[in-house]
Amino acid sequence: MWPAEGPQAGLATDLAQPRLLRADLVEDKVQGGVVGACCVVQSRALREILLQLRPMHESAASRDEIHALLRAGASAHDPATLSHTPEDFTCELCAELGVPASYAEQHSLQRIAEPLRLHYAGRDYVGRTLWLQHGAARAWPAMRRMAADAGVDLEAVSGFRSAAYQAGILRRKLERGMTIEQALAINTAPGYSEHHSGRAIDIGTPGSPAAEEIFETTPAFAWLRQHARQFGFRMSYPRDNPHGVVYEPWHWYYQPV
Numbered sequence: 001m002w003p004a005e006g007p008q009a010g011l012a013t014d015l016a017q018p019r020l021l022r023a024d025l026v027e028d029k030v031q032g033g034v035v036g037a038c039c040v041v042q043s044r045a046l047r048e049i050l051l052q053l054r055p056m057h058e059s060a061a062s063r064d065e066i067h068a069l070l071r072a073g074a075s076a077h078d079p080a081t082l083s084h085t086p087e088d089f090t091c092e093l094c095a096e097l098g099v100p101a102s103y104a105e106q107h108s109l110q111r112i113a114e115p116l117r118l119h120y121a122g123r124d125y126v127g128r129t130l131w132l133q134h135g136a137a138r139a140w141p142a143m144r145r146m147a148a149d150a151g152v153d154l155e156a157v158s159g160f161r162s163a164a165y166q167a168g169i170l171r172r173k174l175e176r177g178m179t180i181e182q183a184l185a186i187n188t189a190p191g192y193s194e195h196h197s198g199r200a201i202d203i204g205t206p207g208s209p210a211a212e213e214i215f216e217t218t219p220a221f222a223w224l225r226q227h228a229r230q231f232g233f234r235m236s237y238p239r240d241n242p243h244g245v246v247y248e249p250w251h252w253y254y255q256p257v
């Protein structure tokens with residue numbers, strides 16, 4: 001899953017330029033394809049971990065292609081050379097799954113773009129790497145620390161998800177015999193999940209099942225209701241929300257005011 005690479009031969013090592021120290025490939029858990037390149041970049045004496053997405057959803061980029069991209073040096077630091085998940089691809093996914101054409105309008109949902117760069121935000125509750133957008137990746141650990149100081153244990157259940165990953169979740173539900181309407185009552189259509197932005201986190205706490213309504217009875221939820229706002233997080237789907245999404249006390253979105 002994480003084929004680590006040492007400092008690569010052929011890379012520019014001019015310290016005046018941001019320097020690529022290491023590049024890993026990130027694979028999509030559902031699609032099984034490579035979805036991005038995680039770069040450890042040194043710039044101005046800072047070490048940054050970045051995930052740069054490639055437009056590889058319509059034809060999964062191979063390892064060789066990504067390595068070639070990273071070896072080109074400059075392209076690892078210039079987001080302009082990389083691009084978002086193409087909108088057409090999201091439409092194709094929705095068509096394939098049978099998402100009604102009126103879906104977005106009916107639920108007052110906007111298409112959510114994937115960020116070009118994702119940042120390492122620690123580990124989730126089962127030890128997987130948690131990727132978030134820049135601001136959220138800073139706010140989340142800070143919020144966790146403050147909660148911990150108050151004796152409250154917050155853990156990340158889920159952070160960034162690509163549109164392709166979201167499609168995989170729905171596809172599996174259809175394969176198990178659900179209708180698309182039933183599946184969409186539980187998961188948003190690909191392209192419309194706040195998780196695509198890297199700003200949404202599903203939050204859990206030990207002893208409470210992940211992503212279940214009962215989370216609202218935990219001290220963790222009570223703490224979040226009181227303090228999450230000061231870290232820029234808000235609950236996206238309260239009871240009877242206008243999007244017709246089920247009540248999700250665990251789903252918080254980073255949008256500082």
Ligand SMILES: [Zn+2]
Pocket residue numbers: 158195200201202250251252
């Ligand atoms: Zn969520």
